[in-house]
Amino acid sequence: MLKVTDLTINFSGLKAVDSLNFEIEKGEVFGLIGPNGAGKTTTFNMISGTLKPTSGAVELNGRRIDGNYMYQTNRLGVARTYQNINLFRSMTVLENILVGQQSRLECGLLAAVLRTSKQRKEEAKAVEKACDILNFVGMEHKENSYSNSLSYGEQRILEIARALASDPILLILDEPAAGMNPTEKNQLADLVLRIRKKGITILLVEHDMKFVMGITDRICVLNYGKRIALGTPAEVQADPAVIEAYLGGG
């Protein structure tokens, strides 16, 4: 489904990501791990369109998406969450999720101005869908809250809900468990598996090893921008190169 070929990005001489190769199958939960500064978020940024790679390609179901604007990649079915929470603070929970549906709604300016019945129906359906998503992630009854009245864990879940609103085929989660307590992490793991059951492919970056190993089908390990291992959690845990990267040599 997602194929990354020789992906490289060069920041004035520093290769943050160097000839990265991996392929994600449809429906799997794929992890990207590595020590700090290994290039994980940079890779995400290149896939979602925030950054343009210096060379190499990113393909979604055979179609090149590297160098796209983020909204173009979103329209093609890729949605993401962020390391730092990027919610729309002045909007309610419901409205945040409605924004997530931006690329799936059709009515334009004229319809909005005239409040045609088509537009009103579409809005009503969008609200209904947003409520469904809230139920799915376990945040029902919070529609009209503002994000600053939510707990940190709930805010992260809201970001995921917003990402789900665009009906993605690939969901990218950038450190979704960061800052969560163990209960919240369990709920998150549960949510990720429920998302997978819906047929959505998931790519995630996480530092919490227990979380990652417990939830992913395959993992790619990065260090200094290069891939040093790729395989199932068990394979990766046993790989000497990985152990060295995390614990340091000698």
Added chain:
Amino acid sequence: MEKIKQIFSSKRNLVFTAVVALLILIPVMMENNIIFKQSKYVYLLLCLIGIYTIATSGLDIVFGYTGQISFGHAGFFCIGAYGSVLLSHSEWGLGKYMGVTLPPMASILTAAVLAAVIGALLAFPASKLVFHFLSLLTIAFNQLMLLVVANFAGLTNGYVGITRVPQISIFGFSFNTVSSKYNYYFLVLFFVIVFLIIKENIVHSRIGRGFIAIRENVMAANGCGVNIKSYKIMSFAISAFYVGFAGGLYAHMVGFISPDTFVQNTSVIFITMLLFGGSGNLVGPVIGAAVITVIQEGLQSLSDYRMLVYGIFILIIILFQPQGISGLSKDISGFIRRSGGGKRA
């Protein structure tokens, strides 16, 4: 029946309708000497407030909702005013060079559309730039418009200005403002209501959410599928339409236009109105336009001090209450909720 029920369904709509009713009834009663004393000056004031409400609401769309700075909106005011006059005046513009004129209402509309087109063109490069540059670009735009109308004297009579601007009449009903602005007030009121309703519709739709998303967090908005460039252009175009239309209404009310009205200071006055009243909501621009217009007229004798007062106003508002007056109500209701709230789940 459904539609009527819908209109009265929410408390907000009820309040809105009540206010509109008052705005219609009181002037009628005044004119017929039922209450207060008839004063022609009041109608002029009300017309100005209405015109500036439309203009400030337009600025609100680009600044309050989409978060883009514009220090040059007087430029669109200028396009609307001069555009409408040149299209409808028999001795200038279209009338002078082609012997045809448009009826004033049509010319206002056309001028507003022209302003929207220019707004979109302006937004093309502007949408890519860091906002500091946007502020410079908009100032340059304002200055350029001013230079155009001031220097192409053959077209616009330069600094002397154009007099005897045609009066509006619709289906024979005249909105002549020479003797009294009473009739014109109802015309302006009508358009204020229309433009405010349109603004509400836009703001509560997918488009409006896109604007707010851009203001709050551009990267996240991009990631959610909002085409940033296209939305910024749309925002500018809509805003320019509003301000241009207001400019047209202004020209046909005053009956005379000259470049002096469209200087940088006018853009600053729009910003003062918006900041004072509060941006990002429906009533803020109305409050701002009303209060500042009254101050403007009140300070006529102290006109030297006017801009100084506005400068101090803006400073105080930004330092202490950037949400403006309309933001106060949110603060107050938040305060009440917190102090009386007690336990929350």
Added chain:
Amino acid sequence: MNMFISVLIGGLVLGCTYGMLSLGYSLIYQASGYMNFTQPNLLMFGAFIAWQCLEYGMPFPVALMFAVIIMFIIGWMMERFVIRILVNKKAKNVYVVLTTLALSIILENAAMLIWDARPHYFPAIFRNSVMKIGSATVSKESILCITVAVCAMVILQFFLNKTKFGTAMRAAAQNKTAASCMGINVNKTIGVTYGIAGALACLGGVLVAPTLYVSYQLGTQLSAKSFAGAVIGGYGNIYGAIVGAILIGLLETFVSAYVSSAYKEFIVYGVMILFMIFKPSGIFNAKVYEV
């Protein structure tokens, strides 16, 4: 040829004045990331203060020094008491820029109220006001202006690159957090930056005043073109500020002399807008793009 030389000198005088402003813009933008609309009116206010001093009979160098010091303090105070409050409140960029606009308006109108609205004329600085270059006649004030401006630029470069405090300023401008970890008092460097910008603006104002005149509108009239110069050179780049400003000054005077005075405004704005559309990073490639 005579006309060419006097137009050239005129252009350089204006260019140096815009340069004093543009340097201020670049310094402040580098140090704090904000655009500052107060510079042109600081220029105007400084010119007025110097004029007032001359009216009281002070000798020119003293008046100049006095005005420069006062404007340094005012520039510093604006940062300390207004801008910093907003920055600490984490106010959005929009509001900071608007505040500088408000301050600019206050300065302009305060000047109009203190010294009235008519233009004031600067007394001649030199007793024998003209000199000859080749066979052309130029005013000594113009040469003074250019010379002092160039000296100021050179001193500024020396200060920024070779002194300890100047280097601290540059470090803080590049990375506040890292600089403060190194023991640099970032608040102080930013305050001094604003102060220097104010002082430069004042210098520009006092030097150009004999050639032009002093009025409360002086700042506004110069402001647009000084921004044009900064944009063309590359907003935020020190060399760009000087080069762009001088180019605009020359462009303006040559167009005014050889084409027409009415068109000079159009051409200057036109060039600025074209640069903004097609090469916003200017000649020296400053960074200006948003997401």
